[in-house]
Amino acid sequence: MTVIPLADSEKKDMVKKIRGNFMNQAVLVDKTVYVSGQIGLDPSSGQLVPGGVAEEAKQALTNIGEILKAAGCDFSNVVKTTVLLADINDFNTVNExxxxYFKSSFPARAAYQVAALPKGGRVEIEAVAVLGPFTTASL
Structure with a gap:
């Protein structure tokens, strides 16, 4: 198991502000990258971004993108996501x-409503990515 090092101190600071020191932002096992759940925290302030669930989803996905970049991949490498929603009625907004962020082929995904999210967030997204080429099967 490898904890993914972030390329520069700015990214290290960003990730530290996103979630603190109690967990890894991502772990690499063989060619699989497991990205911890991200909420819509602004790395510069450590606070949730204003503007509701759409802005929080954008920021959560931006944070995931930075972590994927540090791992040497991008959204095209993501094979599975889990979306946690404080209100299932936000499902369509988050989908938009x-x-x-996912343009060519969508990863497998699960979405759930949960009782609460950290810092009062409305959405949290985690991802699993595979380094290198892979084939997508349409069933």
Whole structure:
């Protein structure tokens, strides 16, 4: 198991502000990258971004993108996501944002409503990515 090092101190500071020191932002096992759940925290302030669930989803996905970049991949490498929603009625709003980040083929996904999220967030997204080429099967 390898904890993914971030390339520069700015990214290290960003990730530290996103979630603190009690967990890894991502872990690499063989060619699989497991990205911890991300909420819509602004790395510069350590606070949730204003503007509701759409803005939080954008920031969560931006944070995931930075972590994937540090691992040497991007959204095209993501094979599975889990979306946690404070209100299932936000499902369609989050989907519209989600489609801006996953453009060519969508990963497998699960979405759930949960009782609460850290810092009062409305959405949390985790991801699993595979380094290198892979084939997508349409069933």
């Amino acid at each position: 944002i989600y489609k801006q």
